[in-house]
Amino acid sequence: MLKKIMILMIVSIIGLGCEAENLNLFIRFDHIDGLKSNDSVIFETNRIGKVDEVTYTKKGDYLVELMIHKAYTNAVTEHVRFFIVSDPQDNGRSVVEMIQILKGGKPLQNNTVLEGSNKSSAIIERLEKDLEKGMESFRKQFNEFAEELKKIPDSEAFKKLETELENLYDEMKRSGKDVRDLIQKEMLPRLEQELENLRKRLHEKGRENELKPLEIKMEEIRKI
Structure with a gap:
């Protein structure tokens, strides 16, 4: 029994470590066009993450929490912009699209809050x-x-x-x-x-x- 508990603890720690390597961001939008949890984040032709949560705030706007997969965090710099569009693979859903207005720049820190475009x-x-x-x-x-x-x-x-x-x-x-x-x-x-x-x-x-x-x-x- 003790061995099983230790294995479960190790697996949990590894899982948390992997999750911590992803990047979490918060984007403010005036409108969300039907965006909801688990919708994708796209960059160029890649699906680089997902919407974790959408919250309507006291200010009357929406705070959208994004999770960006570790493999793409280097692309998420001070020169990126986020906006909401229809999912190119499923017109009934929305996605958050990211573009770079310039190459390079400082990487964004975890839990950064940005204004959506x-x-x-x-x-x-x-x-x-x-x-x-x-x-x-x-x-x-x-x-x-x-x-x-x-x-x-x-x-x-x-x-x-x-x-x-x-x-x-x-x-x-x-x-x-x-x-x-x-x-x-x-x-x-x-x-x-x-x-x-x-x-x-x-x-x-x-x-x-x-x-x-x-x-x-x-x-x-x-x-x-």
Whole structure:
């Protein structure tokens, strides 16, 4: 019996040691888009961790606890940003995506608390640091966004396009001329195409006039 107890204690200690080598972070988000415990954390094409817990705070925001696997902790530096997107492998779920706006930087310490980003602000920040890498991120994210819009109901597609345009408008007003020009050239044509795709869907149901607010916001973006 004593031998069995000792074995169990050793296994428990080893397990705790392995868990301690993972990295725990806390990210604050204003909205969580259905994110819940055990949803994934992704970086590039890898699933690098999971959501441990989602807590609604007294401040009216959400504190999301993440666990990053030991193999990927070196990638988690002061230059990473976190935002919530649909799971590319399961459109019914959400994930926390991590991107690096710059290579290098100091590794984050265990239990660090960070402010979450939205997808547009994170990618535009990366554009400002590195245009080539930023455009790679944009193309990847937009391809996933376009595929997602095809699979969801019209009302949800409308809301996602509306949010994307509002975020883009806010970020462009804060950005420099080079980034604004690149957005006008690369991003807006893609967003206009998705707006047209949604218009066709709504036209079949006699509801295309519902797109007027998005068309107005698109025109405001063009004038920045």
